[in-house]
Amino acid sequence: MTLTPMLTRQWAEEQSWTLDTYTSGGGYRALTKALKKEPGDLVKIVKESGLRGRGGAGFPSGVKWGFLPEDDGGPRYLVVNADESEPGTCKDIPLMMASPHVLVEGVAISAYAIGARHAFIYVRGEVVHVYRRLLNAVKEAYAAGHLGRDIHGSGWDLELTVHAGAGAYICGEETALLDSLEGRRGQPRLKPPFPAVAGLYSRPTIVNNVETIASVPAIVDNGADWFSSMGTEKSAGVGIYSLSGHVAQPGQYEAPLGITLRELLEHAGGMREGSQLKFWTPGGSSTPMFTAEHLDTPLDFEAVGAAGSMLGTRALQIFDESTCVVRAVTRWTEFYKHESCGKCTPCREGTFWMTQILQRLEAGTGTTEDIDRLVEVCESIGGRSFCALGDGATSPIVSSIDLFRDEYEEHVRLGTCPYERDASVLFDLPEQEGAQV
Amino acid sequence: MSFPADVAERLGKDAEAIISRYPDKRSALLPMLHLMQSEEGYVSPDGIAFCAEHLDLTPAEVSAVATFYTQYKRRPHGEYQVGVCINTLCAVMGGDRIWEDVSEHLGIGHDQTTADGKVSLERLECNAACDYAPVMMVNWEFFDNMTPDKARQLVDDLRAGKDVRPTRGADKVEPFVKISRVLAGFEDGRAGEGVGAGPASQAGVSRVAGDSTARSDKGGDR
Ligand SMILES: Cc1cc2nc3c(=O)[nH]c(=O)nc-3n(C[C@H](O)[C@H](O)[C@H](O)COP(=O)(O)O)c2cc1C
Ligand code: SF4
Numbered sequence: 001m002t003l004t005p006m007l008t009r010q011w012a013e014e015q016s017w018t019l020d021t022y023t024s025g026g027g028y029r030a031l032t033k034a035l036k037k038e039p040g041d042l043v044k045i046v047k048e049s050g051l052r053g054r055g056g057a058g059f060p061s062g063v064k065w066g067f068l069p070e071d072d073g074g075p076r077y078l079v080v081n082a083d084e085s086e087p088g089t090c091k092d093i094p095l096m097m098a099s100p101h102v103l104v105e106g107v108a109i110s111a112y113a114i115g116a117r118h119a120f121i122y123v124r125g126e127v128v129h130v131y132r133r134l135l136n137a138v139k140e141a142y143a144a145g146h147l148g149r150d151i152h153g154s155g156w157d158l159e160l161t162v163h164a165g166a167g168a169y170i171c172g173e174e175t176a177l178l179d180s181l182e183g184r185r186g187q188p189r190l191k192p193p194f195p196a197v198a199g200l201y202s203r204p205t206i207v208n209n210v211e212t213i214a215s216v217p218a219i220v221d222n223g224a225d226w227f228s229s230m231g232t233e234k235s236a237g238v239g240i241y242s243l244s245g246h247v248a249q250p251g252q253y254e255a256p257l258g259i260t261l262r263e264l265l266e267h268a269g270g271m272r273e274g275s276q277l278k279f280w281t282p283g284g285s286s287t288p289m290f291t292a293e294h295l296d297t298p299l300d301f302e303a304v305g306a307a308g309s310m311l312g313t314r315a316l317q318i319f320d321e322s323t324c325v326v327r328a329v330t331r332w333t334e335f336y337k338h339e340s341c342g343k344c345t346p347c348r349e350g351t352f353w354m355t356q357i358l359q360r361l362e363a364g365t366g367t368t369e370d371i372d373r374l375v376e377v378c379e380s381i382g383g384r385s386f387c388a389l390g391d392g393a394t395s396p397i398v399s400s401i402d403l404f405r406d407e408y409e410e411h412v413r414l415g416t417c418p419y420e421r422d423a424s425v426l427f428d429l430p431e432q433e434g435a436q437v
Numbered sequence: 438m439s440f441p442a443d444v445a446e447r448l449g450k451d452a453e454a455i456i457s458r459y460p461d462k463r464s465a466l467l468p469m470l471h472l473m474q475s476e477e478g479y480v481s482p483d484g485i486a487f488c489a490e491h492l493d494l495t496p497a498e499v500s501a502v503a504t505f506y507t508q509y510k511r512r513p514h515g516e517y518q519v520g521v522c523i524n525t526l527c528a529v530m531g532g533d534r535i536w537e538d539v540s541e542h543l544g545i546g547h548d549q550t551t552a553d554g555k556v557s558l559e560r561l562e563c564n565a566a567c568d569y570a571p572v573m574m575v576n577w578e579f580f581d582n583m584t585p586d587k588a589r590q591l592v593d594d595l596r597a598g599k600d601v602r603p604t605r606g607a608d609k610v611e612p613f614v615k616i617s618r619v620l621a622g623f624e625d626g627r628a629g630e631g632v633g634a635g636p637a638s639q640a641g642v643s644r645v646a647g648d649s650t651a652r653s654d655k656g657g658d659r
Pocket of ligand 1: 054083085210387388
């Protein structure tokens, strides 16, 4: 399968982030087209395109928009989830840095489609230059009449606020995000009611990922059939695949859904020199890990699910045989412990216990019973937590014990970690530099 | 409320501007807390009281929010906040080694500040730049593809008062208080500086264009 730049199309251009660059590539043409249609027709186009949420869960976007209740004359909102914090995920941040206008245009079209007159982009606070680019793009768009009053002479108004968060992974969960946007601690809400019914300020609200909303202009411009002709039947269109780790050229590779890691690696120049693939995540740290056995698994929602994992955010973190899997999993688990919002007991206590046990195992002071205990703790968190963070925390542990139990046992047997940490780093260390000169 | 009158008046105007962005006043709290950090370098009891007063909240309510988010500092903070990503991908690619080196070099640990008040060190979770691992952040600007040598040089330059240039970001890293003002939603005119995407972000599209130059001439490789 070949690479198919849609959202990444202009990323390599000079001043890629400006309105001029965007307009010269056909930008805001789709908005003009959209404003000539009925909002309901746009929802239909998005439904027919087969676009599914790009934020992890893959829910059909047009269907979600269809859940909004009838207009009761009160406000409704569009909120773009730009919190991107799932370990390994690194597509939305470069998109907003390089091509913020494709998101702004997507917001304008989507807000019109769902009848929202105020939209928000909630961007994580730890990326100041991305926030600058968004503020600037919004300012440019207001000045050019793509936002604000009587957009493109249509009589329709839209206000867009870009809001910076303040550091909390859980605010990526859509209901925690809404609480955070309301000025509260970011903790998940009980669902139902879903945001479409009672979201921001308890009003009907659509929350979508950056990449989802940014895909809307191309769909409106080129048609639903064009989009659904790419990808697979149930996983339509293109998506950005983020390759990181021990590969020759890490980066963002936009391709039809269903491309395989083997194909992606061809585009990325293969593994780093002389190294062999050991394990990888198909969709971020919260998705069960894969090995070289899965090189030919089509990376679409169905095939990855059938292979026992999740497509997630297409965040392919790739590790070669120099990497200790126990170390990798321990660190992810420390992350979940740090980011657990504390609202429910299984996740709050469970991530604490899992961290303690894993730290022992990594250091070589654990026992084989510890390995079984880990699996037990995971069983009492998975499916029993208030939100998906708890489930996600168990994925790397359960999958790695499944695939690499012998490596856990080796730590116990040897009383230490058998891996040399410096072998996995991407830079030359002083001794090696000397040897090479 | 114990900001001096002129400061309170100036911040009051900023607060009004922030509040006007939202249908509901309370939504202004997160940017207001960033604004407090832009004044004092951290969220002080005065800052808490100021937010409470302007948003009709109690100080306890504001405090509960401020302590939830890692970007809000509760103690005076260095001029430059230096973060090393130690989440799994970066850690394995060399982030752990960089952390150990920089921490030893500066003689401080996580959430500590050098005696000269220049640098506060922090262990960071994933900052959405995995294709540039190992990653560091200075005042929330990207420093990509780091090495222990580059990291030591970076903190030395910061302490010596030299300008440092992020890999993907503004032409130079501004002090923490200035960055905090941007995060409160006040533009600093630097959006046009720096690269668009950077070499790894555009790896796929450059490959399609068969254009290898676009990958290297964007100043991404430090
Ligand atoms: C712990 C957690 C973190 C999440 N982080 C993000 C995120 O950073 N960005 C995102 O778009 N979705 C994130 N999600 C998924 C959102 O809850 C939600 O499903 C998504 O924003 C919906 O948009 P989509 O349908 O366009 O994918 C997260 C979910 C969980 C449970
Ligand atoms: S699962 Fe974890 S993050 Fe989610 S509500 Fe429970 S404690 Fe909070």
